[in-house]
Amino acid sequence: MPEVVVLGSTSLDTLETPFGRAVGVLGGSAAYAGYACSFFSRPGIVSIVGRDFPKKYLTLMGKRGMDLSGLARASGQTFRWHGRYGFDVNVVQTIRTELNVLKNFDPELPGEYRRAEYLFLGNTSPKTQLSVMQQMKKRPQLVVSDTMNYYIEKNRKQVLRVCKESDIALMNDSEARQLFRTPNLLAVARKILALDSSCAIIKKGEHGAIMVSRKGFFSAPGYPLENIVDPTGCGDCFGGALIGYLAKTKDFSEQGFRRAIVFASAVSSFNAEDFSLNKLTKISLKHIIARYKKFKEFVKF
Amino acid sequence: MPEVVVLGSTSLDTLETPFGRAVGVLGGSAAYAGYACSFFSRPGIVSIVGRDFPKKYLTLMGKRGMDLSGLARASGQTFRWHGRYGFDVNVVQTIRTELNVLKNFDPELPGEYRRAEYLFLGNTSPKTQLSVMQQMKKRPQLVVSDTMNYYIEKNRKQVLRVCKESDIALMNDSEARQLFRTPNLLAVARKILALDSSCAIIKKGEHGAIMVSRKGFFSAPGYPLENIVDPTGCGDCFGGALIGYLAKTKDFSEQGFRRAIVFASAVSSFNAEDFSLNKLTKISLKHIIARYKKFKEFVKF
Numbered sequence: 001m002p003e004v005v006v007l008g009s010t011s012l013d014t015l016e017t018p019f020g021r022a023v024g025v026l027g028g029s030a031a032y033a034g035y036a037c038s039f040f041s042r043p044g045i046v047s048i049v050g051r052d053f054p055k056k057y058l059t060l061m062g063k064r065g066m067d068l069s070g071l072a073r074a075s076g077q078t079f080r081w082h083g084r085y086g087f088d089v090n091v092v093q094t095i096r097t098e099l100n101v102l103k104n105f106d107p108e109l110p111g112e113y114r115r116a117e118y119l120f121l122g123n124t125s126p127k128t129q130l131s132v133m134q135q136m137k138k139r140p141q142l143v144v145s146d147t148m149n150y151y152i153e154k155n156r157k158q159v160l161r162v163c164k165e166s167d168i169a170l171m172n173d174s175e176a177r178q179l180f181r182t183p184n185l186l187a188v189a190r191k192i193l194a195l196d197s198s199c200a201i202i203k204k205g206e207h208g209a210i211m212v213s214r215k216g217f218f219s220a221p222g223y224p225l226e227n228i229v230d231p232t233g234c235g236d237c238f239g240g241a242l243i244g245y246l247a248k249t250k251d252f253s254e255q256g257f258r259r260a261i262v263f264a265s266a267v268s269s270f271n272a273e274d275f276s277l278n279k280l281t282k283i284s285l286k287h288i289i290a291r292y293k294k295f296k297e298f299v300k301f
Numbered sequence: 302m303p304e305v306v307v308l309g310s311t312s313l314d315t316l317e318t319p320f321g322r323a324v325g326v327l328g329g330s331a332a333y334a335g336y337a338c339s340f341f342s343r344p345g346i347v348s349i350v351g352r353d354f355p356k357k358y359l360t361l362m363g364k365r366g367m368d369l370s371g372l373a374r375a376s377g378q379t380f381r382w383h384g385r386y387g388f389d390v391n392v393v394q395t396i397r398t399e400l401n402v403l404k405n406f407d408p409e410l411p412g413e414y415r416r417a418e419y420l421f422l423g424n425t426s427p428k429t430q431l432s433v434m435q436q437m438k439k440r441p442q443l444v445v446s447d448t449m450n451y452y453i454e455k456n457r458k459q460v461l462r463v464c465k466e467s468d469i470a471l472m473n474d475s476e477a478r479q480l481f482r483t484p485n486l487l488a489v490a491r492k493i494l495a496l497d498s499s500c501a502i503i504k505k506g507e508h509g510a511i512m513v514s515r516k517g518f519f520s521a522p523g524y525p526l527e528n529i530v531d532p533t534g535c536g537d538c539f540g541g542a543l544i545g546y547l548a549k550t551k552d553f554s555e556q557g558f559r560r561a562i563v564f565a566s567a568v569s570s571f572n573a574e575d576f577s578l579n580k581l582t583k584i585s586l587k588h589i590i591a592r593y594k595k596f597k598e599f600v601k602f
């Protein structure tokens with residue numbers, strides 16, 4: 001039985017950056033978040049792929065201990081995304097999106113997934129997120145959700161409902177400003193708290209992440225990377241590692257959340273160092289802990 | 302004799318924000334930096350004003366212990382700047398700039414200024430910055446410089462020369478990327494270090510500041526402000542407080558610089574809470590130290 005149910009997309013990405021190109025490689029919020037989660041806890045993937053999905057990626061995820069009984073295989077092509085990054089990796093241009101089998105994705109959770117204590121509603125449509133939430137036999141101990149500008153523009157009300165149903169609604173700073181229509185991040189965080197969230201965690205890309213809770217304010221720095229090869233999936237890795245760490249430690253204190261954010265930042269920083277999941281397949285928990293310790297040095301004064 | 306010589310502009314600003322409007326109020330890099338410095342050390346101002354400069358502002362600065370013997374009074378009008386901020390205070394639109402007496406500003410340092418051990422080359426033309434540097438009898442112990450996009454576009458070579466002559470060349474992240482023509486901030490920092498700087502300190506506005514030195518990487522968070530009224534002069538306050546603190550402690554260790562950055566961030570955060578220098582006139586070192594301690598809480602994990 002999986003410890004963390006991870007909902008999201010699974011895709012074959014084509015990525016262009018000034019530093020190279022990757023074609024038809026493993027991507028998607030479920031793949032990134034699930035893989036990042038697996039450093040700490042056993043994830044069960046809720047997603048969909050097509051007939052063209054390479055067996056090697058199933059093997060990669062399976063070997064990693066990712067439960068794939070919730071990964072539907074449909075006739076048709078796997079979701080494909082083609083993105084291009086400029087010299088400023090903070091800016092991405094979508095060249096092409098082919099939803100394919102993701103278009104009619106209506107997941108049905110395997111029986112044992114429905115009793116999991118940890119649920120990550122990764123980046124996918126809020127309708128799908130709510131449907132998965134409703135299929136749980138009982139309210140999980142912790143529900144973390146993620147979203148993106150596309151769904152905020154298209155379906156703001158449902159995105160807000162997902163936020164309300166979650167314990168932690170993750171989003172990045174521009175999405176948070178857009179969703180709550182206010183530029184001040186602290187004011188945004190107060191609005192997230194007002195939705196009954198236990199805390200507001202806002203991802204800020206290279207600038208790290210902040211958390212506002214009833215206990216205080218926390219700021220985690222971004223990890224200083226000399227060579228950012230491909231930032232695709234960093235936000236998903238952050239969310240997956242965050243819930244994976246919390247499922248492992250079961251420490252929901254202010255301190256426990258702060259540590260989870262730094263572990264999540266560490267995993268996410270590794271992810272940016274190569275295309276697809278390439279870098280994550282080459283590291284172990286030992287490397288993540290070493291980077292966690294570096295974060296401690298970065299903020300000491 | 303002033304402990305810190307502070308070069309920069311003195312202006313009468315008109316500011317428009319969604320939260321209000323201020324007309325003809327005290328501003329300019331020398332006024333902000335000098336005032337921020339005065340919480341820690343005695344600044345001597347090198348700047349210029351016109352006949353229209355209100356006596357009340359001279360009194361304000363004088364009472365504060367700012368030495369004004371280097372503040373030239375010329376016939377003509379004081380430098381005036383009119384800026385407008387939108388709901389996103391990170392974006393400012395210049396409505397009007399009248400250089401007036403600043404146009405032909407060619408400062409001559411009072412004799413005792415030339416032996417100061419601390420020099421802040423605040424935001425003004427690189428030509429003026431180099432001229433002031435050359436007037437010093439001996440190399441000050443610490444030279445901190447600041448610049449802005451206007452001068453980088455207009456006179457990149459001279460800006461780079463000022464950076465090379467300084468111990469610390471302050472700039473904000475977008476200016477740093479522009480000056481060194483590279484989007485990666487760590488790569489930018491390496492280029493600053495290659496110019497013989499003892500460390501690279503990059504201001505990131507609401508995201509705080511980072512320092513890269515030969516000893517390591519430091520990240521200071523931005524202070525979470527619920528109500529940012531007017532961010533004008535925050536960068537100048539950061540620089541002025543930084544050098545003021547260092548002149549007071551004379552602690553040039555990695556640890557000393559880190560503390561200086563946090564004190565500078567604290568002063569700068571107060572500045573954003575009201576128009577002009579209004580907030581700074583209402584606080585004392587006690588308030589700054591209290592905020593410094595809060596920064597310690599913000600980064601603990």
